[in-house]
Amino acid sequence: MASEMLEVVLCYATARAEFLHTMQVAPGTTIGQAIEGSGVLLAFPDINLVTQPVGIFAKKKTLDTTLRDRDRIEIYRPLVADPKDSRRRRAAKKDTAGSRAPA
Template sequence: MDEMLQVYVCYAAARDEFLRPLKVAPGTTIGQAIEMSGVLEACPDINLTTQPVGIYAKKQTLDTVLRERDRIEIYRPLVADPKDSRRRRAAKKAGGEDTAAPAGQDI
């Protein structure tokens, strides 16, 4: 019999985090491991049709076959636009007001 693989399923919710070690059979996919982990019951806000998943910060599909010690991550939508955040930090560092136009508008 093939040896079981040790993998981890993690999800960082707004207030809680979910991290569960899991033993899976060789050939198990990301989607199957997520279902086996219980994260969908523990965090009902997860929607795998709209939320991306990955292994060690690299996006993958739900049908990706797992390898030993993979850490499956379920990503939440961004709260703030990174470009807007960067503009605000740059304006603050320069000591001036934020003069950047709202996204999609020219000055």
């Protein structure tokens, strides 16, 4: 019955495209099963579930994690830049701009 199904959302984004898919799954469905059934692997063949982590609401989980109603499944991409390095560059740039004497 439809009332026994769980509603989950699968999210994946690249710099150029995003995949947001709401789907109904049976109780007991795992993250891996939902990903395979969503079509995201066909739309983004470069996804590698062996190396790319997955999670629910920004908390890393394993592919065999059982889903609950209204879970948001996320497939994470490798970071383009190290966040610590990015912060250091911004802080250095701000210090340089702030050290200029007013004209």
